[in-house]
Amino acid sequence: MNLIMLVYYVICAVLLGLCLWNFFREKKSRDDLVLYLLVMVPLVLRLLRWK
Amino acid sequence: MKREVLTKAGLAVLAAALIVAGGLPLLRHRRFDVPVVMGPGVARVERLSAYAPGVARTIADTNVFVLEGREPGGKAVLLANTHANEPEGLLAALVVVENAVVEKGTVYVIPTFNASGGRNTKPGDGYPLYFHLQTDWGTKTFRMGNRDASPLDQWPDPDVYIHYPDRQLLSYIDARNTNRTWPGRPNGLLMERVTYGAMELIRREAVDVAIDIHGAETMFPVTNCIVAPEKSMRIATLAALTVKAAEGFESHVEPSPVSFRGLSHREIGDHASALPFLLEAPTPFLDQPTGPKTEKLLLDGRDPFLLSLAKKKMLFVPYDESGWPLEKRVGQHLSLILEILRQFGKKNPERSIVLKDVPRYADLVRNGVGRYFHDPAAAPKGRVVME
DSSP states (O other): OOHHHHHHHHHHHHHHHHHHHHHHHOOSOHHHHHHHHHHHHHHHHHHTTOO | OHHHHHHHHHHHHHHHHHHHHHHHHHHHHHHOOOEEEOOTTEEEEEEGGGTOGGGTTSTTOOEEEEEEOSEEEEEEEEEOOSSTTOHHHHHHHHHHHHHOEEEEEEEEEETTSSTTGGGOOOGGGTOOSEEEEEETTEEEEEEOOOSSOOTTTSOSOOSSEEOTTTOOEEOGGGGGOTTTSTTOOTTSOHHHHHHHHHHHHHHHTTOSEEEEEEEEOTTSSSOSEEEEOGGGHHHHHHHHHHHHHHHOOOOEEEEOOSSSOSOHHHHHHHHSSSEEEEEEEEOGGGOSSSSOOOHHHHHHOOOHHHHHHHHTTOSSSOOOTTOOOHHHHHHHHHHHHHHHHHHHHHHOGGGOOEEESOOOHHHHHHHOSGGGOOOGGGSOTTOEEEO
C-alpha cells in the first residue's frame, strides 16, 4: 500500500468518525440519523476492505 | 432519552444488516479461488513477482504456468483476463493449461493477468459474481471479474492518467486498466508493476510471440479480429486467412495504432523483440444496449435488443438468433493461437513452438467448453493450483 493510498484510508476513517460523532449527537431529526448511516455505508465497506 | 437510544440502536442495526448483506457476497467473491488442474505439459508454476518484485505480497501477484517442450524451440506467452470481464480469454488460457502438450519450445500462460480485476465486479451494471460451466464430472464455478483492478488495491484514481513513459493523457480509469499501463515500471502504480512484470518475462526469457486474449462488444469496430502492429502483421494476416479457409470462421486483422499508447499490441512490440498479437472475440454481454447482464447472456450471447440492432445493420459482426455463444468465442481464440504459432514456426523453423492436444474451433462448438476441464478432486496430488 503506497503512502497516498494510506492517506486516503485515513481520510476515510476521519470522515467515518465525523459521521459517527454527528450520529450520536443528533437528538431530533430521524431523517438526519438515516442520512448519517447511509453516508457511513461505503466508508465502512472501504475500511473493512470488502468493497 | 430511552426512546432516542432505541431509535438510534434500531437504525444502526438496520445499517449493519445492509452492510453485511451487501458486502459479504462481495468479500466471498474476492476470496473465491478457482482450482486449476495442471495438464501434462505444465512443468512448473512461477509467480509474476519473480519478474516484478513490486507485486510480491500484493493481490496483483499471479500464477505463470510454464509449459515446456521435449525439444527446445521458440517461446510464447499467453495473457488472459487482462480484462477480467471477458472470460473467453481466461477459459482459452485454462484449456491450454489443463490439456496442452508442448512438443517443441516453451509456452508461458498467465490466465489471470489482472488478478485484482479478476476479484472485482461491476455492481452498477448488475454483473453476476460467478458463472458456471457443465463438465463431464459436475459443475465448475468461475469468478466473473471486471475490466479494471479493484480500487481496494489501487486507490485513489488520478484526475487524468499520464501514461509512462510517453506521458500521453489517458482517462483516469485507465490507471487501473492493464491494457493501458504497458510497458509499466518497477515502482509505479500497482497495475504498471503488473505490466512491467510481463514485460520483464518477455525480455528476460527472450519470448518470440506474445498473445493477449480478449473479448469486445459487437457494436465496437475492433471486434472479431486480431490486432497487430506492423512487425506482426504478416503472421496475423496469414493466420486470419487460414482459419477462414480451413475452419470457416472470420477474424479480420486490425492495425495497432502507433499513437495510442499503453496497449499490449503496441508496447510489447516497441519495448521487446517479441511479436505481439491481441485477439478479440465478439462478446454480446459487454454491449451497452442489452437486456439484464445475466449469466445466461454471458454464456449464450443471445439478446433481443442486439438482434434488433443487427437487423438495422448497427453491429460490426454477423448476429442472428443463435447469438454468439461462449464455446464459439473460446474456440476462435484457441484456433487463432494455434494458427499464429504455426505461421510463426513456418517463418522461423528453429524457433518454432509446437502444441498438441489443444482443441480447435470445431471441437469447442461440438463439445462445449466444459468438456476440456478436469476434475480437481481426481487430479494427482500436487497437480492442482488455485487461481
